Amino acid sequence: MINKTLNKEQLKDSYSSRTYYRGHTYYKQGRVLDLEYNEQTTTWTASVRGAEMYTVMVEQKGNSFYSFCDCPAYHEFSECKHEVAVLLTICDERAKPQPIKTKPFRQSKEYENVNHFIDLFSSYQQTISDHRKYADKDPLKVEFICKSYSEEFLRSEGMYVALEMKVGVDRTYVVKNIQEFLTDVKEFQTHEFTKRFEYDPAEHFFIEEDRKIIELLMDIMTNESFYKNSYSMYRSSANNRELIIPSIIAKELFQLLKDRNFTFIHEEYSYENIIFAESSAPFSFQLNKHPAAGFELDFTELHQASFFDRYGWLFLNGTFYELSQDQRMLLEGLRKTAPLKPVVPIAEEQMGNFLSHVVPGLKKVGKVDIAKEVSHQIIAPELKAKVFIDGEDEQLFVTLRYHYGEISINPFLSQPEKYDKILIRDLEKEDRVMDLIETAPLNIYKNQLYLNLFI
Incomplete structure (x- = not known):
């Protein structure tokens, strides 16, 4: 919301000239409808007729006014012609002794029809005026x-x-x-x-x-x-x-x-x-076999892209892509850690963690293509978390296991376990399970969860 002292001169200085003059035009054309004032909340509301009907709300706090509009321009630029038109109308109405009351006729179909006639003939007159204005010009x-x-x-x-x-x-x-x-x-x-x-x-x-x-x-x-x-x-x-x-x-x-x-x-x-795309980033990362290291990830397209960080864009092959906040954060980290060479070798013992930690992030900024000879070595069964409880004296011992098919994982062991296949773990779901465990009244000692019973 924008804080303004409400008078016409200061309003003019509070906006870009383009926004102010467009709002002033709407104000003069009478496009502000159903202006109402709520004395209890000291709030003004109004509808503004533009390409669509938009709602503007203005809250008064002392001598300051905080305005908001639900149009796309306000959402993107924090100012719009609709709020200017409403604020100018409020400047006029505040000089009147009585609060604003809605006129029922303004909500009628006949009222809207008249407005459509006004718009139609105003546009026609403007077109005629423009033709005359430019008739003798190049x-x-x-x-x-x-x-x-x-x-x-x-x-x-x-x-x-x-x-x-x-x-x-x-x-x-x-x-x-x-x-x-x-x-x-x-x-x-x-x-x-x-x-x-x-x-x-x-x-x-x-x-x-x-x-x-x-x-x-x-x-x-x-x-x-x-x-x-x-x-x-x-x-x-x-x-x-x-x-x-x-x-x-x-x-x-x-x-x-x-x-x-x-x-x-x-x-x-x-x-x-030039194409300006709002779709996801265009990267395609290739995961292949490596003759010596075991596996390799091809970052070629990442190296070919140009990043316009201040604009939130990347440019690749004649197209600008608008990045989401998550994509910008992931790509910034990826660019800082990516090697100078476009191909990264991955050792076989690193592959499980790489697939579980890195690949989900890469999929948010592009597509990950896994070669057939690599995919045959990978398994990704559904995670089922199981909790086992055993009692002894005044304590309950709790055992947590992550089950991926026939594979059982103890999440408290620091040493990674070895499997015949490369396992892709669902780390996001594992984190949610661990969050639930941490909120429970459990203690941990030497990788063992337990609960004290006081009887």
């Missing part, structure tokens, strides 16, 4: 080029992404100073590229898809000081042609870029059809 071609970098002092944080632009009518020209260009576009000023070409807002316009990206870049430029203060990983670029993309806005930007004239340059290779 559309601009825009090329977006993203490049990956990694500097020595930033290696602990991995790669970062910078964006450059080319703009023109018949051909495109390099934007030599991207911040000056974005400022001129924002302020409707001309911008000289060469003696042959000058951007002039009276003669040129950006098509809608490119304009959305440029507005997002303006937000990055405007809020650069905020990113510097809020994110230790953020840095400015020494190259005037480029703009560093902060992690908080990178996903939204890439989703817009992927359908435009966009090139991603990474390690001297250019990719023009």
Whole structure:
């Protein structure tokens, strides 16, 4: 939740310009519905009509207000146009002497139908206005080029992404100073590229898809000081042609870029059809026989991937994969311990522990393919934990055994037992069993569990 003092001027300073002006538009269009105030909880609630209906809640504590919205944008960026629209409406309503009461007509179908008519004809008028506005102007071609970098002092944080632009009518020209260009576009000023070409807002316009990206870049430029203060990983670029993309806005930007004239340059290779996947990581780990050591694990794809830690992404074969928190943690540990060579030999006596401890984690970040000649040596029967109790004098002796088929394991023995086959143990279930044992009133002495009886 975000803490704000509620007046319109301070609200404007509390949000990015893009979010505030979109929220202000919703506020002016009357999209805030059913605003209610609960005196007992000092809470305001309202519905906001956007692409869908979203609910905004604003809690008042003294002179401060804490707001929340259930839309995806608020969940990802901790701010949205819906809460701005509601807070602006509250600013108006607080000046009234009586608390807000819901008007039943606002909930009616007729009321919603009128709103649909308003939206329909507003969109139509906007379309006509846009056609008139751009009728005598030339559309601009825009090329977006993203490049990956990694500097020595930033290696602990991995790669970062910078964006450059080319703009023109018949051909495109390099934007030599991207911040000056974005400022001129924002302020409707001309911008000289060469003696042959000058951007002039009276003669040129950006098509809608490119304009959305440029507005997002303006937000990055405007809020650069905020990113510097809020994110230790953020840095400015020494190259005037480029703009560093902060992690908080990178996903939204890439989703817009992927359908435009966009090139991603990474390690001297250019990719023009970038895919942004939210599926699981793409790794395939190969477990094979080794002629000398017994077994080997092939990490080749891990070595081929590039990690953009600050963004929570990895890049492999032209695709960005968004990693979950668990995947990021596992891969970070794996990268720190993985050897320089892509193939790791595994001794036969290590194989049981390796399969039980390592393979379940690897499956969370990719696929583990086990060669047939290896799988024939592996067994993975279901775990059945058994407890045996024997009484003597004033003590009960408790014996715990983990049974995997015909194999019986004493979990308190430090020396690993040897089996004819390689056993994959269910360590997660074993841990749950041990947690139950530890919560019981049992004592342990020389690997023996016992319970004292006081009669």
